[in-house]
Amino acid sequence: MDFSLSDEQQLLIESVERFVRNEYAFDARRKLSETEDGISARNWGTLADMGLLAVMVPEDQGGIGGSMVDAALILERLGGGLVLEPFMPTAVLGARALTVGAAADVRDDLLGRVAEGALKIAFAHYEPRGRYNRTRVTTKAERSGEGFTLSGVKAVARNAQHADKIIVSARTAGAERDADGITLFLIDRDADGVSLRGYRTVDGGRAADVTLTNVAVGADAVLGEVDGGAGLLSDLLDHGAVAVSAEAIGAMKALHTLTVDYLKTREQFGVAIANFQVLQHAAVDMMNHFEQSRSLAYAAAMALAESDDDAQRARAAAACKAHASRSARLVGQAGIQLHGGIGMTEEYAGGHYFKRLTMIEGEFGDRDHHLDRMVGFIRSAA
Structure with missing residues (x-):
């Protein structure tokens, strides 16, 4: 590449x-x-x-x-x-x-x-008891005339309260965990029956839980195919996983720069603590983590942009997010540890990078979720 x-x-x-x-x-x-x-x-x-x-x-x-x-x-x-x-x-x-x-x-x-x-536009797929399962959808969409009526609850939809329209996954057929029978809809945030409970997230951002109560939509609200939306849903989830991984790279790099600058100015025993070899090694480890994550993120972004092989695209996205989630945790924790107490204060940027990296670790699936996907890919190829 x-x-x-x-x-x-x-x-x-x-x-x-x-x-x-x-x-x-x-x-x-x-x-x-x-x-x-x-x-x-x-x-x-x-x-x-x-x-x-x-x-x-x-x-x-x-x-x-x-x-x-x-x-x-x-x-x-x-x-x-x-x-x-x-x-x-x-x-x-x-x-x-x-x-x-x-x-x-x-x-x-x-x-x-x-x-x-x-x-x-906001994206609302995950449900309160669904964890990261891509096909566990309990929100229902029942046919009503030429369109559908949607009912259900979506959790932690990022920036949903700012959106004009919301992408929602719903079940039009099949059992709760079936891939078949999922349909994606684009609904108006202000439509009758749509209610949002917005809140501030730990990283200073915004998210909302979205409740749908007999929300009527027309046939033109469907994205992709009726009952066949699992492929498009997986595509969007993979794009989201690579997107937040790229965002994590920027946050990790900024936290690393902030940490190295702090080590150069903070003195202990009459010398800058950057002179202590064990702290130098910790700072280098931080850099290695985000550089490795960067390589995987751009490889995955190129796969999404250029590959026609759905399996290859999915594998690249899973590998990217698994590594980025691990790196986000390790780099965030190391940055706080090397800063000491100041790293956790509200008035210092380091703690805010740590909070955002903590959120990204779980967005669009955590490390364990994507490692499980990788295992599944290996088994299916065997």
């Missing part, structure tokens, strides 16, 4: 880094996370003006026509700034779901609005 960057990608990186420097200084980010909304409309508009929300929107729909590699480059830099705006749910999962799953008229209507920042 060729990991070299094009001139356009290098310019993309520089523009995102500039946005993070200008808009996401630590104190500004902390104040934003404490507001009622938790995100900035001005920042969202800036992301749209920069073309970042259009990166995965096809060119014929008003977008840039980029790939998951381009999205990963953006997410790595957004992760370094702990950016709160819902880039991943909208510009990655939302754009992907509309591009490959929506009916032509819906796709034509909505993708341009995503690109220009006029439409935010």
Whole structure:
């Protein structure tokens, strides 16, 4: 695989880094996370003006026509700034779901609005007792006239309270754990019967539990095939896993830089503690973890962008997220340990990186979940 960057990608990186420097200084980010909304409309508009929300929107729909590699480059830099705006749910999962799953008229209507920042999308699949199971869906969608009626509960839908539309998985046929019988829907957040319980997450972000009570939708709300949505659902979950892995790389790198700078300035016994070999080794281990995660993340992003082999794409995403989850925990813990007590204070950035990495460890499946997937791939190939 060729990991070299094009001139356009290098310019993309520089523009995102500039946005993070200008808009996401630590104190500004902390104040934003404490507001009622938790995100900035001005920042969202800036992301749209920069073309970042259009990166995965096809060119014929008003977008840039980029790939998951381009999205990963953006997410790595957004992760370094702990950016709160819902880039991943909208510009990655939302754009992907509309591009490959929506009916032509819906796709034509909505993708341009995503690109220009006029439409935010959330993703609600996981359920209170479902853990990371990809096909355990108890939310029901029953046929009603030309459309469907949805009822059920979704848990921890990231930025759902900010969304205009929500992608929801529901069961239109089959038993609770069957792959067959799952259908994806795109519903209005403000539709009758949709209620949200929003809350602030430990990392300063926002999420919501979504309750659906006899929510009526038309046939045009279906994404993909009725009863055959498991493949699209798995595709979106893999894109999400690679996306948060890329975000984790940025957060790990930023925490490592913060930690090394601290070791160089903190003195003990009359010398900077960076002179102690055991601490040097710990800092190098942090770097090794996020660099290995970076390699796997971009390999997975390239597989999602270029491979037509669904099994290869799934294996790459699982390997990427398994390693990123492990690295997020180890790098986060090492950063706090090397900082000592200051690392846990609210006024210091280190603890905020640790909190975000702790959240990412479990988003879209933790290490054990994805290792189990890898075992399944090996067994099926044997």
